[in-house]
Amino acid sequence: MVFSNNDEGLINKKLPKELLLRMLFSLLLNFTWSNPECTKYVHSIGLDSFCNVLPEVELLIKEREHFTAYDKTIAFQRIFSFLDIVTLCRCAQISKAWNILALDGSNWQRIDLFNFQTDVEGRVVENISKRCGGFLRKLSLRGCIGVGDSSLKTFAQNCRNIEHLNLNGCTKITDSTCYSLSRFCSKLKHLDLTSCVSITNSSLKGISEGCRNLEYLNLSWCDQITKDGIEALVRGCRGLKALLLRGCTQLEDEALKHIQNYCHELVSLNLQSCSSLSHCELITDDGILHLSNSTCGHERLRVLELDNCLLITDVALEHLENCRGLERLELYDCQQVTRAGIKRMRAQLPHVKVHAYFAPVTPPTAVGGSGQRLCRCCVIL
Numbered sequence: 001m002v003f004s005n006n007d008e009g010l011i012n013k014k015l016p017k018e019l020l021l022r023m024l025f026s027l028l029l030n031f032t033w034s035n036p037e038c039t040k041y042v043h044s045i046g047l048d049s050f051c052n053v054l055p056e057v058e059l060l061i062k063e064r065e066h067f068t069a070y071d072k073t074i075a076f077q078r079i080f081s082f083l084d085i086v087t088l089c090r091c092a093q094i095s096k097a098w099n100i101l102a103l104d105g106s107n108w109q110r111i112d113l114f115n116f117q118t119d120v121e122g123r124v125v126e127n128i129s130k131r132c133g134g135f136l137r138k139l140s141l142r143g144c145i146g147v148g149d150s151s152l153k154t155f156a157q158n159c160r161n162i163e164h165l166n167l168n169g170c171t172k173i174t175d176s177t178c179y180s181l182s183r184f185c186s187k188l189k190h191l192d193l194t195s196c197v198s199i200t201n202s203s204l205k206g207i208s209e210g211c212r213n214l215e216y217l218n219l220s221w222c223d224q225i226t227k228d229g230i231e232a233l234v235r236g237c238r239g240l241k242a243l244l245l246r247g248c249t250q251l252e253d254e255a256l257k258h259i260q261n262y263c264h265e266l267v268s269l270n271l272q273s274c275s276s277l278s279h280c281e282l283i284t285d286d287g288i289l290h291l292s293n294s295t296c297g298h299e300r301l302r303v304l305e306l307d308n309c310l311l312i313t314d315v316a317l318e319h320l321e322n323c324r325g326l327e328r329l330e331l332y333d334c335q336q337v338t339r340a341g342i343k344r345m346r347a348q349l350p351h352v353k354v355h356a357y358f359a360p361v362t363p364p365t366a367v368g369g370s371g372q373r374l375c376r377c378c379v380i381l
Helices: 005-011 017-029 035-044 047-062 069-080 085-091 096-102 122-135 149-158 175-184 201-210 227-236 255-260 284-293 295-299 315-321 339-348
Strands: 110-112 138-140 164-166 190-192 216-218 240-246 267-273 301-305 328-330 353-358
Touching: 035 047, 047 110, 122 149, 149 175, 164 315, 175 201, 201 227, 227 255, 255 284, 255 295, 284 315, 315 339, 339 353
Parallel strands: 110 138, 138 164, 164 190, 190 216, 216 240, 240 267, 267 301, 301 328, 328 353
Antiparallel strands: none
């Protein structure tokens, strides 16, 4: 039985058990199906239904004399490769043979544990890393506050082919985790360390030495990072395309100068809330000048987000006119930037979408008259 796009309406309804059996049996026989097609039909029938009928499909296979034991194993490995981790764990409880197939590391290349974050402890990550080994390419531990340095060291040692790692909100981790990633995970391309508040410049130095293929790094709210850490990072990771530094309150203009000198591939830069609360060395127009004069600024920068950069003025917008590839500019509470300055920049870069928000200023008490007062709020040009 072969399915086409015309069958989609039928598939998406409650299917008779016989039709489910025929479809899955067809899936086993047609090894030419592409991954997107298989994924589409597995999800369209519903994972509950899928698990319920698989044992009967197995019985049908046993009746096919031309199916060798090897054919049967390959067929089920193919089906299991399209299941999420919950369904794989359910399949693993059906029989010993299915347990071996469902828990095979090749089926666990992409794992997201966000929905189980309150239950995930370090030992869970260690067990996953030992089972998946070199197969694992993408792991999200977003919000898993119970995971610490020790378990991530074991993970790094076992999963050396990891490319995408999300540690957003894993507040227990320290520089030790970054040392482990640097030592064992040289293929890492995407790393999210948002709100990992114990991360310091030492982490960035380690990452720059061992993770030179890094393309995306999110350091938002890692408020111990300074210009020295940024310099160490960009010297080693020159292929960075996206760098998110929101809430890194100790960064100064010199950090942008380092980015200018080394990050020639940068496409997206987020500097929201990069203003020091303890001294006056803030991001200024000169920092934007460094950025706009860089190779990445001229040719590649597409998105720039500025929030609470209180010393940024219209002069910075004039500097940004050099960024001919800029597509979007976000300005939040940059109170010295004016509407006139934005319009002048738009005249030079008409394709740029500018989103500007200015916190309302409390109006003075009216003395006579009741004229309408308008605040500069949510200005979208």
